[in-house]
Amino acid sequence: xxxxxxxxxxxxxxxxxxxxxxxxxxxxxxxxxxxxxxxxxxxxxxxxxxxxxxxxxxxxxxxxxxxxxxxxxxxxxxxxxxxxxxxxxxxxxxxxxxxxxxxxxxxxxxxxxxxxxxxxxxxxxxxxxxxxxxxxxxxxxxxxxxxxxxxxxxxxxxxxxxxxxxxxxxxxxxxxxxxxxxxxxxxxxxxxxxxxxxxxxxxxxxxxxxxxxxxxxxxxxxxxxxxxxxxxxxxxxxxxxxxxxxxxxxxxxxxxxxxxxxxxxxxxxxxxxxxxxxxxxxxxxxxxxxxxxxxxxxxxxxxxxxxxxxxxxxxxx
Amino acid sequence: xxxxxxxxxxxxxxxxxxxxxxxxxxxxxxxxxxxxxxxxxxxxxxxxxxxxxxxxxxxxxxxxxxxxxxxxxxxxxxxxxxxxxxxxxxxxxxxxxxxxxxxxxxxxxxxxxxxxxxxxxxxxxxxxxxxxxxxxxxxxxxxxxxxxxxxxxxxxxxxxxxxxxxxxxxxxxxxxxxxxxxxxxxxxxxxxxxxxxxxxxxxxxxxxxxxxxxxxxxxxxxxxxxxxxxxxxxxxxxxxxxxxx
Numbered sequence: 001x002x003x004x005x006x007x008x009x010x011x012x013x014x015x016x017x018x019x020x021x022x023x024x025x026x027x028x029x030x031x032x033x034x035x036x037x038x039x040x041x042x043x044x045x046x047x048x049x050x051x052x053x054x055x056x057x058x059x060x061x062x063x064x065x066x067x068x069x070x071x072x073x074x075x076x077x078x079x080x081x082x083x084x085x086x087x088x089x090x091x092x093x094x095x096x097x098x099x100x101x102x103x104x105x106x107x108x109x110x111x112x113x114x115x116x117x118x119x120x121x122x123x124x125x126x127x128x129x130x131x132x133x134x135x136x137x138x139x140x141x142x143x144x145x146x147x148x149x150x151x152x153x154x155x156x157x158x159x160x161x162x163x164x165x166x167x168x169x170x171x172x173x174x175x176x177x178x179x180x181x182x183x184x185x186x187x188x189x190x191x192x193x194x195x196x197x198x199x200x201x202x203x204x205x206x207x208x209x210x211x212x213x214x215x216x217x218x219x220x221x222x223x224x225x226x227x228x229x230x231x232x233x234x235x236x237x238x239x240x241x242x243x244x245x246x247x248x249x250x251x252x253x254x255x256x257x258x259x260x261x262x263x264x265x266x267x268x269x270x271x272x273x274x275x276x277x278x279x280x281x282x283x284x285x286x287x288x289x290x291x292x293x294x295x296x297x298x299x300x301x302x303x304x305x306x307x308x309x310x311x312x313x314x315x316x317x
Numbered sequence: 318x319x320x321x322x323x324x325x326x327x328x329x330x331x332x333x334x335x336x337x338x339x340x341x342x343x344x345x346x347x348x349x350x351x352x353x354x355x356x357x358x359x360x361x362x363x364x365x366x367x368x369x370x371x372x373x374x375x376x377x378x379x380x381x382x383x384x385x386x387x388x389x390x391x392x393x394x395x396x397x398x399x400x401x402x403x404x405x406x407x408x409x410x411x412x413x414x415x416x417x418x419x420x421x422x423x424x425x426x427x428x429x430x431x432x433x434x435x436x437x438x439x440x441x442x443x444x445x446x447x448x449x450x451x452x453x454x455x456x457x458x459x460x461x462x463x464x465x466x467x468x469x470x471x472x473x474x475x476x477x478x479x480x481x482x483x484x485x486x487x488x489x490x491x492x493x494x495x496x497x498x499x500x501x502x503x504x505x506x507x508x509x510x511x512x513x514x515x516x517x518x519x520x521x522x523x524x525x526x527x528x529x530x531x532x533x534x535x536x537x538x539x540x541x542x543x544x545x546x547x548x549x550x551x552x553x554x555x556x557x558x559x560x561x562x
Contacts (some may be wrong), residue, residue, distance in 0.1 A: 093475060094473060101440075130438070138437075140527065248330050248435065295538070298545050
């Protein structure tokens, strides 16, 4: 039985979290059929074979260029049926997670999101998932024959395991009823590393003293090829856009490295970063609670430490 | 217009998480329960719509009797009626099935909830409710305006925003900055005591998932402090010890 993986693209290339989903399905034992919807670069689709897909389906209907949740859910439910796939794997995202929810209802699947590790199939099918905003985990048994899994970032490591594959066109018949929602426009930062996808995140808090000082953080982020984030007060005050707000009610990140500058470390902020592998805290207040959650800490003034750190990183390259 | 707002009853964001009964039950000792922060945004927007153009706002929670103070708080904030579905909220599909059943019975124009609950963070209930009812679902919604039968929404996407239009009825998962949280005033608290709180029994629903056990992450090691005049040492540690560069 193939495992179906929905892959999302951003600016033509496949999202890293979707490559993780392919790797996850491959590590489960595959065979893996990846499916992409809308306008996606052909070479990027062929390259999915390298990461473990043995078949790649592409539904290129231009009506799929905008990610309407209901439409995507119908296409994926149909694809599960056509490919006789019992399992659908999706990376958590603003599109992927709601799509997973609707597909699960359509096909009568056990649904689980925020999956953090490969399933244990020694007794049934048990997956580990993150709960309480990363403060705990739950092991959950999926009992239905059909299963839909939405993965949290880092659920599987991307590996090169094969070679490129031919892309198979996947024809779709779309129902007008699924287009009840019209996406009129979108605003998207281009050319930047996306926060939920980033391996390294550099975040600033109130200690940065004002939006005019962000160039310093951006310089460090550029050097590290990192995304920039911020604390809730910074986004509330309008210094930075809301989609950069990291925390309990903002974006939850899971990078290899999180560098927090001038953020005290309120528990609501920690809830957004506790899945990071390593945390560096730079704060002039030695009693900032964030140091307790950090791996490395520097007590110092951001305006003094930041340029020095950027310089040292440039020299170390 | 009739609006249904779904309210999760969750531990306060500052709660320490612990488990009992051999890691199979959440330890409620010393934990304060609140309206889910995202649901609180949804409720606030519903009350704004009520104050602006007139609407009836009902709130619903799937939970046992201990969740009633949370529903009373929602009534104090300005909801007109509350429904408690008398059952343990075991999984997303079960909860969504209860909301869908009550939505059908109440014939709502708009079903609002948070983008996710902060206990399980699944972020799927709005999608399941939408699918069960054959209605569109949109999440996470950060702006919601209603003009007649049409809604204009903004939704947060990775690295930006998406603008959408949809006709009523539909389901929305909400987040900031859709509205400012509302704090109940004394009049609201007084009137909440006498507002209707209806208890209904659940419909049968099985999502095919079963909790096996909980686990806490391993404790964090001690922080390594590096002098501010030696950032080179931090670079060295990140490169050779953490191996993240």
